[in-house]
Amino acid sequence: xxxxxxxxxxxxxxxxxxxxxxxxxxxxxxxxxxxxxxxxxxxxxxxxxxxxxxxxxxxxxxxxxxxxxxxxxxxxxxxxxxxxxxxxxxxxxxxxxxxxxxxxxxxxxxxxxxxxxxxxxxxxxxxxxxxxxxxxxxxxxxxxxxxxxxxxxxxxxxxxxxxxxxxxxxxxxxxxxxxxxxxxxxxxxxxxxxxxxxxxxxxxxxxxxxxxxxxxxxxxxxxxxxxxxxxxxxxxxxxxxxxxxxxxxxxxxxxxxxxxxxxxxxxxxxxxxxxxxxxxxxxxxxxxxxxxxxxxxxxxxxxxxxxxxxxxxxxxxxxxxxxxxxxxxxxxxxxxxxxxxxxxxxxxxxxxxxxxxxxxxxxxxxxxxxxxxxxxxxxxxxxxxxxxxxxxxxxxxxxxxxx
Numbered sequence: 001x002x003x004x005x006x007x008x009x010x011x012x013x014x015x016x017x018x019x020x021x022x023x024x025x026x027x028x029x030x031x032x033x034x035x036x037x038x039x040x041x042x043x044x045x046x047x048x049x050x051x052x053x054x055x056x057x058x059x060x061x062x063x064x065x066x067x068x069x070x071x072x073x074x075x076x077x078x079x080x081x082x083x084x085x086x087x088x089x090x091x092x093x094x095x096x097x098x099x100x101x102x103x104x105x106x107x108x109x110x111x112x113x114x115x116x117x118x119x120x121x122x123x124x125x126x127x128x129x130x131x132x133x134x135x136x137x138x139x140x141x142x143x144x145x146x147x148x149x150x151x152x153x154x155x156x157x158x159x160x161x162x163x164x165x166x167x168x169x170x171x172x173x174x175x176x177x178x179x180x181x182x183x184x185x186x187x188x189x190x191x192x193x194x195x196x197x198x199x200x201x202x203x204x205x206x207x208x209x210x211x212x213x214x215x216x217x218x219x220x221x222x223x224x225x226x227x228x229x230x231x232x233x234x235x236x237x238x239x240x241x242x243x244x245x246x247x248x249x250x251x252x253x254x255x256x257x258x259x260x261x262x263x264x265x266x267x268x269x270x271x272x273x274x275x276x277x278x279x280x281x282x283x284x285x286x287x288x289x290x291x292x293x294x295x296x297x298x299x300x301x302x303x304x305x306x307x308x309x310x311x312x313x314x315x316x317x318x319x320x321x322x323x324x325x326x327x328x329x330x331x332x333x334x335x336x337x338x339x340x341x342x343x344x345x346x347x348x349x350x351x352x353x354x355x356x357x358x359x360x361x362x363x364x365x366x367x368x369x370x371x372x373x374x375x376x377x378x379x380x381x382x383x384x385x386x387x388x389x390x391x392x393x394x395x396x397x398x399x400x401x402x403x
Contacts, residue, residue, distance in 0.1 A: 012037065014072055017045065035079045037067060047075045049082055054089040062092055109190050111154060111181070112147040118184045134177055141166055141174050151182065152191045159196045175199055213338030214330075216346040216394070220401035225328040227399075234298065235324045237291055238306045238316055242336060244288045244392055246343045246362055248275060249336040250318040255305040265289060280364045283385040285392030343391050350394075351387070358383050 012031045020029060022043040029037040036048045047064035064070055064078050082092040115138060122131050145162050146154055163175035175196075182194040214222060226236060242252040251269055259268050267282040274280050284292075292305070299307035304315035321336035340363060347359055361380045 008032075012072060017067060017072060020045065031072070031076065031079075033079060033083065035064075035075060037075075047078075049079050049092075051082065051086060051092065053091050054086060055091070060091075060093060062096070107150055109151055109185070110147065111149050111151045112143060114151050114185045114188075114190060115143075115147075115181050117188070118181045121184070134173070137174060138177055138181075142178060146178070151185050154178075154182070154196065156196045156199050159199045163199065211335050211337040211341060212333055213341035213345075214334050216342055216349075219342060219395070219398040222328075222330065222334065223399050223401075225330070226324075229324075229328045231324045231327060232309065234295075234306055234309065234316060235320050237295060239321045239324060239336070239339070240395075241288065241291055241306075242321055243339045243342070244285060244291070244388075244395055245282050246340050246388075246391070247282060247364070248340070249321055251275075253306055253316050253318040253320060255315075256303055257300070257305055258303070260284075260292060260305075262289070262292075274364065276364070281381065283381065283388045285389045287392035287396050346394060347387055347391060350390070358387065362387055 009030045009032045012029055017029065017037060020037075020039050022039060022041050024041060026038055026040050028048075029039065031037070034050045036050065038046045038048060040046070045067040047067060047070055049062045049064055051060055051062075052058065053060050062082065064075050067075075070078075085092050085095055119131065119135055122134075142162065146158065149158075159175060159178055163178070166174050179194060179196055179199070182191070182196055185191045186194055226239060229236075238252060241255075242249065245252060245267065247269075251273060254273060255267070255269075259270070260266075261268060265284045267284055267288075269280045269282065271277050271279045295305055299305060302312065306316040308314045308316050318336075325331075325334055325336060344359060344363060347362070358380050362384050
């Protein structure tokens, strides 16, 4: 028995408690199962819960509050909570202390406090001017609204309400910075997960504003325009290669033959050529390998897959694809960077139950969470192969329709 129960007692009623008068010495009214009401000589009435500690079996007491602020029903509710803990061999006092400690830590781990720690870490990672600019943005747009909030309490709705008006005014990095700080909090163990990680998806309109694109069902028409144009053959291949690999214009245009692993059907792009300065591996679909085999006869003796005809010692310029897209009649409708969005739209709409992180990995979008990045590189490669092949098959069908 965990609670003090010397004998069966009659439960208290409110009338009895209200009528209880002060005496020369403190006395108690018992409700049973360890719940007592102490009436002091001053007339105050205080609730107590007595019990035996689960491990030591020593008696202990918890103050529940003063009547009538703590009503009889509330005191009984607290008693039952503690009895449930005791049934699980959990000491209620230790449980209360632990919760108070967690609450204190939560209150101390404000967004401002964690952001300050994040800033200290960034000093050795990015340029001083860059950090200064980012910190100024946080100070101006985020701290007035979230600075004093425990970081664990920040909700996606709060971040959306702050970032959306700024986004519409052209301040586009606020949400990204907040997410980076929250991912930092996850890595430090301050919060279990970042609840705001998907807020940026509400701002996808910005991506299409800067990089016009077309719907996947419009791709056959574009492929037909490209095929029937007088665009240089090497540039046509570059556009198809960019489309199929879902890579950025500069990554595709500067591709090297020694980066291609034909045996494993992989394209290993070194860190120095990636936007995020981290090496990236692209699974190559059969459609990409077909293009590469054709190009072997054209630029196979060059370092560059997409060798410039005018300057053989160089690759095509990263703007070549963009200029060609304009020339075939897609000015303000599609850009070379917008080719990635066609793939993203098709895959997200076709594979609706797909883990979005796999698609983000296909697009070489880097998470701020280093553990997640490592997971993307190792585990997602096989899953990405399936998506890249599915995308390759779709593009091939669009090419057939364009003939």
